[in-house]
Amino acid sequence: MATHDIFMPALSSTMTEGKIVEWLKKPGDKVGRGESVLVVESDKADMDVESFHDGFLASIVMPAGSSAPVGETIGLIVESEDEIAAVKAKSPTPSEPVSADLEKSSPPVEKKVSLSDSSNRKTLTNEKTVVPQIPISPPQVFNDGRIVASPRAKKLASQMGVDLSTVRGTGPHGRIQAQDVQSANGQPISVPWIAESDSPASISTSSSQTEKSTESEKPPLPGKSFGSRGETIAFNTLQQAVNRNMEASLNIPCFRVGYSILTEELDSFYKKVKPNGVTMTALLAKAVGLTLARHPQVNAAFSSGGIAYPSEINVAIAVAMEDGGLITPVLKNADETALADLSRQWADLVKRARNKQLEPHEYSTGTFTLSNLGMFGVDRFDAILPPGTGAILAVGGSLPKVVASKDGSISIKKQMQVNLTADHRVIYGADGALFLKDLAYLIEKNPHSLSS
């Protein structure tokens, strides 16, 4: 009755694709629960993949020698011997396990078919395959109202906004595979999505009202999701870590204090230093670092022994990860480090965060955290305090606002709202307010001092 998929396992949190070294079973072979069915290789590591069910290997979807994305169906297990034939008949892919072995004495035409077939499967390459698609016995779609898709295909579809009911499945039983979703969407796999707070304030800042309106003609992108309707997706390691920290923060008595900062001076300073490779993230981190140096209380944290004043000012900046969770790479000694160095360090940290290559000291030693959603056009938000630190600053976008000045005149100026979340055991309202006032003074009146 039941068909069970064998999926390409993740041998590592950074692995996107695995290579099938060897099938230890042939189609039709009996397999026991817990028995090794195939071997997957990544780098110098081999992993035996086991069956989670008693039954028979009905079909090998991905032959030995081929690569498949993590989570993709690579084989099918059925519970009884009778079902093997049915699965085989419905399976549109050549179920000969040796189809990767092109050196075999197969006739040239057939060779070509399996060639294009296997290159179609390498879905994770940058370019769409140019090999002309030779139709391989057009797959019938058996979706009598019910959509059968691999978990990875479902995930991709929801990420790409592809309606699965419009996708023709080329997998066994007309099952929709990741590659089908990609070809339906007409694009190879999406580039890593990472919300680094590097296109700051200034993107929305530099766009005047009119630019904004043309921009808004483009419909916003659909939101990200890790699963589709009706599904429950397990948390990954990073998400679990974030969960623990967020829950721990519930035990911290926090308060929030906000400030509006004019950004015209900062913007013109940014334009001047941008050619030197200075980024807005570095400017913000430096501004916060210099202000923290004058307000050590806001850099302090609660500890069981009392108020702990760190020896350094390390500004951590939250970065969302493409596959869920977030990480807070740290710019060490942000008050003393030159803008260009901060910019370089940040670019390197983000790059390595993406590849999950950060060392613990590079994301766990922040003494103050910055979270910037300005690049999304957000005007204000508040952030949750990471345990172990005293305060976090939520930075909104810098947007044109009608501003009344002291002499009663009214003008339009660009303003950025910042919101400080602080642990009241260490930082009091007045500490937070003075810190923000000083930060605003630096950004509004004295941005040039950032380069010193």
Next chain:
Amino acid sequence: MNKKLHSFSREPGPDSNLDLIPQLVQTSSAFLFEPERIVPFDVALNWQKDFQKTLMDQPFSPQAVWFLQHESCYTLGRGSDKKNLLFDVKNSPEPLYRIDRGGEVTHHAPGQIVGYCVLNLNLFKKDLFWYLRELEQVLIDVLGLLGLEGHRVNGLTGVWCQGCKVGSIGIGCKRWVTQHGFSLNVDCDLIGFERIIPCGLDKQKIGRLNDFIPDIKVCDVQPLVRESVKRRFKLKWENKKLISH
């Protein structure tokens, strides 16, 4: 088995504000084996299989680590390409084993420390990439203790010293229980490497520690390797007295 061997308490360091790597284990225990005599390859393989099988059936049974030397032989990973053998398979000059680890052909010989680790990665981190990097770090740390600078080569697995590959790594894994491990050339004869393309890396220079530190012997290096593995994986040796098989 004694479940107290494995502590699951998690305690974030005093300085960490975002504890991203859950330290499931503070220490776990492993049997340590350091046979004095040279061990045939297949014998050591069976030792590992026994421990691996027990660990798969009983996740809390002890892990095991071996440091030993093999007689001269070649081993092929499961996905190995025979092109990397510069001799006829049927006429191998030395015993040839095809085994269930990742990677291409490699060579073992007396004077090379082989480290086998049967560890339960469920207790550490279920990430083979992480595990390979940790094994490299074990060797880099050993070189560091000897005053040598070991390094990685981007995109490859292994440890290099002054441009020569001195340490090789290849592992296999079942249900996150590992087998195989690493080898470190101390004062072995390198001639066996000339009949293969080690690890499939053409023109790779193979080195050994006594090229850099004359007269260094396995008995000088092995204690450092033992401590380095112990420290890196936070292991407690189960057997106080060293058992030799």
